[in-house]
Amino acid sequence: MNDIANRKYSFSWDLLGDLKKGRPNLGDTTRVEVYRLMQFCFRDVLEETYGTEKADKLFYDAGFLAGTHFYNHVIGKTTDLGEFVRKLQDALRDMSIGVLRVEEEDLAHGRLLLTVSEDLDCSGLPELSYEICTYDEGFISALLESFSGLKFRVKEIDCWCTGDRTCRFEATVVADPVAA
């Protein structure tokens, strides 16, 4: 069991720091390679330590945590799907994360099909035989849950790494939240 009471790395938005103050010359952006260097090194170490399945779950959960904070601090509360998508598209584009599209929307039946082009995590990666954007899956899941109040399971079904040029995510409402 983890010692929850004495956690060292509990995340809060303030931990992102005051970039204007801290980086007056270099600014608030960095190169994509740096981001990927950190992400894929993390992935390597985590996989080696915990195995592939556990590493993927850790990335999904980290994405979920990031998505929850991202919704609260960047998107903001809204109940209109059109407005939510628009705000999310703008934020993802403005922060150079990716280009979001809604391919299919059937919230009445708890299903959404989203695509992200020029994805920060994977676009331009060598072809692999599997989808790699597990962090994005958790991130999108948290965004949808924060917006709708419903638990979503998000699965990437197409990825740059599988030869596609657009990452495609299928989001489905989970009847049993434990399964999410």
Place this chain on the structure above:
Amino acid sequence: MTVLSDLLKALAAGQVPAQVPPDCEYKEEVGELIAYLAELAHYLRAMTEGDLAVPLARRGPLAGALKGLHANLRHLTWQTQQVAAGDFAQRVDFLGAFSTAFNSMVGALAQAREDLTNKNRELATAYEELKSAEAQLLQQEKMASIGQLAAGIAHEINNPMGFIQSNLGTLKNYGETLKTYFDATDQLAAQCPETVRVTLTQQRNDLDLEFLFEDLPTLISESVSGAKRVRDIVQALKSFSHVDEAEVQQINLNECIESTIATTENTLRAKATVVREYGELPAIECRPHLLSQLFLNLLLNAAHAIATQGEIRVTTRREGDFIIAAVSDTGCGIAPEIVGRIFEPFFTTKPVGQGTGLGLSVAYDIVKKHGGKIDVESTVGTGTTFTIRLPIKAVADQPISTS
């Protein structure tokens, strides 16, 4: 080699054979290529025909690029559905010139909807104003008709009332003279022979003269009182029809109200504390005695509404080219079902004989004649506020009416 060469030429020309030609080298690889191209062709054909539901399971850079285009088209479909549902903030940021055209169209739709909403709002406002104007017109016509009728009645009643009151005074004198004469004859009768005295006493008793002389002053007094009441009503009718008009003057409304309060202070003091909240006011163009009458009626009305002890609050303030004056009381309030009738002449909730039912209709008429407006807000059990809005200057096209 010839077979493979022919196949490659056909593929380069865009022709995908249905199956691998016999005797073809690399049969398996060529078969895979043909199957891949056939799937892409099927996918493209469906997209060309507008069927965006056909999936493409194949992966790879070529399939991926097509799926990217497919995703954009499906996103465009979703955006169009959003626009159809009224979300005019949707903007397309791909597909070049089409995006510009689409965004312009959505912008124009948004503008058209806003224009339509504004027009609808303007129409609704105009309709409400029209209804209000119609109601005011009807009310004015009704008041004007009743005003004419009141003036006629006042005139017709005034003439007979003149001689009735005069005759009652004479009749009272006659009664007193007769009583003097009767008392004198009574004294003389004492000196007459008994037979005469008995006869006179008998006749006096038969005619009940004692009671007659006792009752006569009461009858005359009651008639004088009744005649006075008729005269008061006629006077109120004259005020209502404005038979008597004074000259237009410039006065300070606060002073006008203060002098009106002074004239009725005893009545007001018995029922309420009068609180004054006077604002800085410019001189107002008006007929002062009519405005005094207006505030007198409102103040008395407020006092009558208070059962034991309460508060009457008088406030004034300037609002642009108008003066706003309000008279509030903490009285019994007016029931919602009769609030619409309180300005009607002869409408009263007071017991018979205690109110003419002309006070508020006179007030209404005075305000209208000054080109102003009077409103009432009332809550049963809490109190009533009459708010008057009077123009500071009588404008040229709406001078203070004289009839």
